[in-house]
Structure formats: C-alpha cells, structure tokens
Amino acid sequence: MDFIIPVPEAFNFSHCVSYLRRSPKELLHVFEGDTLIKVIRASGHSVLFSVRYLTGEGIRVDMITPRKTALVSAVEKYVREWFDLDTDLRPFFEMASKDKLLKPLAAQYYGYRIVGLPDLFESLVWAVIGQQINLGFAHTLKQRFVEHFGERLTIRGATYYLFPEPGVIAQLHPEDLLTLQFSRQKSRYIIGLARAFASGEISREKLQAMEPGERMETLLSIKGIGSWTANYVLMRTFRYPEAFPLGDAGLNTALRRLLKLDRKPTSAEVQRIFQRYRGWEAYATLYFWKSL
DNA sequence: CGCCAGGTTAGAG
DNA sequence: CTCTAACATGGC
Numbered sequence: 001m002d003f004i005i006p007v008p009e010a011f012n013f014s015h016c017v018s019y020l021r022r023s024p025k026e027l028l029h030v031f032e033g034d035t036l037i038k039v040i041r042a043s044g045h046s047v048l049f050s051v052r053y054l055t056g057e058g059i060r061v062d063m064i065t066p067r068k069t070a071l072v073s074a075v076e077k078y079v080r081e082w083f084d085l086d087t088d089l090r091p092f093f094e095m096a097s098k099d100k101l102l103k104p105l106a107a108q109y110y111g112y113r114i115v116g117l118p119d120l121f122e123s124l125v126w127a128v129i130g131q132q133i134n135l136g137f138a139h140t141l142k143q144r145f146v147e148h149f150g151e152r153l154t155i156r157g158a159t160y161y162l163f164p165e166p167g168v169i170a171q172l173h174p175e176d177l178l179t180l181q182f183s184r185q186k187s188r189y190i191i192g193l194a195r196a197f198a199s200g201e202i203s204r205e206k207l208q209a210m211e212p213g214e215r216m217e218t219l220l221s222i223k224g225i226g227s228w229t230a231n232y233v234l235m236r237t238f239r240y241p242e243a244f245p246l247g248d249a250g251l252n253t254a255l256r257r258l259l260k261l262d263r264k265p266t267s268a269e270v271q272r273i274f275q276r277y278r279g280w281e282a283y284a285t286l287y288f289w290k291s292l
Numbered sequence: 293c294g295c296c297a298g299g300t301t302a303g304a305g
Numbered sequence: 306c307t308c309t310a311a312c313a314t315g316g317c
Contacts, residue, residue, distance in 0.1 A: 132296095132298085135298065136297095138298075183313040185313080186312090225300085229298095249296080251298080289298080
C-alpha cells in the first residue's frame with residue numbers, strides 16, 4: 001500500500017534527509033539505502049512506514065504495517081509536516097538571493113527546509129536536552145533516553161523506537177535520568193514537562209488552538225522553557241517562519257565565521273542583521289546553521 | 293586545565 | 306529591568 005505526495009516549488013529532499021542523517025545515534029528513524037523508515041503513533045496503532053524520493057514525482061510513502069487505509073491520512077499528514085511541504089518558500093529565496101550573507105547558502109542548499117518535529121512533547125524534550133551542551137552529547141543523551149524509556153518494535157528482525165510517552169517519564173525520579181548523565185536541572189525540567197503533558201495541562205492541541213501571543217506565554221510559563229527553547233519549538237513544531245532562537249550558540253558561531261569576526265557577535269549585532277530577514281527569521285537561521 | 297557547547301533560573305542590584 | 310552565579314558534562 002503506497003501513495004505519492006507531490007512536493008512544492010523550492011524543495012530538495014536530499015538536503016532535508018542530510019539533516020536526518022546527521023547523527024548515527026538517532027533511533028527514531030532508520031535508513032535502508034535511500035529509504036527512510038519510521039514508526040509513529042496514530043489512532044492507537046504503532047504505524048511503520050517508509051518514504052523515499054522519486055525524481056519528478058514526489059515523496060513516495062509505503063505503509064509497512066499495519067496496512068490499513070484508515071491510517072493513510074495520518075501518515076500523509078505526518079510526512080507533510082515532517083518535510084515542511086506546506087510552506088511556500090519562494091518569497092524567502094527571492095529575498096535570500098539579494099542578500100549578501102544568505103545568497104551563497106541559499107544557492108548551495110536551495111530547497112532545504114525546516115525538518116519538522118510534529119510531536120510537541122518530543123520537540124520540547126529535545127530542545128531541553130540540547131540546552132547548553134554540545135550537539136554530540138545531546139544526541140548521546142537522547143539516544144539513552146529513547147533506549148531506556150521508549151517503546152520498541154521489532155518487525156522482520158529490525159528494531160524501531162518510538163519517543164518515550166509523557167506518562168512513562170512522568171513517573172520517573174530525577175535520579176533515573178541522572179544515571180543517564182542528564183544534569184539535575186535537565187532531569188527536573190523533563191519530568192516536569194512530562195507531568196504537564198500526562199495531566200493534560202499541556203498538549204499540542206491546546207497550544208495549537210491558542211493565539212500566537214498566548215501560545216508563546218504558555219510555553220514560557222513552563223519551567224525550563226526560556227526564549228531560545230520557545231522559539232526553537234515554534235520553529236520546528238508550530239512552523240512559525242518568524243521564530244527566532246536569538247542567542248543560539250550555533251547561529252553565533254555561523255555569523256562569526258561568515259562575518260570574519262574574532263569573537264562571537266553580540267545579541268544586538270545579530271538582531272540588527274536579522275532586521276532584513278523580518279518574517280523569515282526561522283529560515284535564515286536554518287541556512288546559517290547549515291553553513292556550519 | 294580552561295573554555296565553550298543548539299540556555300534557564302533564581303536572586304541581587 | 307538588567308546582570309550574574311550556578312547548573313553538569315563531553316570534547317577539544
């Protein structure tokens with residue numbers, strides 16, 4: 001059972017996939033050659049599917065198991081969000097082609113899009129894990145977290161993981177995560193997040209229904225979620241093109257190199273540069289990250 | 293050993 | 306409101 005999702009203008013599957021290949025520690029999807037395989041939860045099922053790119057046609061999705069027609073729309077919706085298929089990036093590239101800093105990046109990585117994180121709990125936890133540590137270590141922590149607490153499926157001899165459920169993490173004590181080398185602070189934040197999701201206090205659906213201002217306020221009211229994390233999540237989960245993780249270490253490093261500074265740029269300098277990307281800050285950030 | 297890494301918080305001024 | 310120490314640990 002398979003179907004094809006047409007892709008929009010200014011879309012490059014390979015560039016998006018290279019992002020998904022950036023860590024060998026990633027357990028939440030698997031590559032078999034050029035085919036990408038993943039499990040998601042939909043309507044109470046663990047749904048295993050694969051995607052690959054067919055030149056001139058689009059993204060081909062194969063339902064592996066269960067092969068139920070009723071689950072097709074959930075998988076299609078997931079893939080659309082995952083690969084950012086519903087954003088018209090033509091205005092961004094038009095703007096980037098006239099910008100000294102972005103032009104070479106936009107040309108080299110044309111069609112690269114923000115790989116989404118449709119699951120809000122996963123998105124928040126991943127952002128918290130990534131706070132203040134290098135990305136390699138962040139991937140190590142996530143790997144341990146998923147291995148220890150995520151649901152595991154074995155199909156035809158291969159193992160696939162789901163991101164841990166809030167209900168499972170909500171029952172942990174900080175010590176359980178300290179053992180995995182999470183800091184006490186991260187442990188508290190993550191368990192707190194899990195409890196808020198498990199109790200229903202926070203959910204993607206609730207935040208989705210809010211006005212942008214209230215959504216931002218709600219995110220910032222959560223312990224462990226500051227401005228950087230809130231913007232990261234608005235970028236990857238809620239797809240705000242104007243989300244802007246100001247202060248991001250990677251963005252600072254990228255700008256430092258591109259501007260040939262002998263120090264990291266100040267927050268004021270970054271803000272001044274980004275004035276010209278107004279409305280597209282998330283994508284400008286994405287391309288600066290890509291330059292690393 | 294020192295400093296930085298996809299920061300946030302609580303407390304002081 | 307702004308500034309700062311503390312938080313923990315890997316990697317260079």
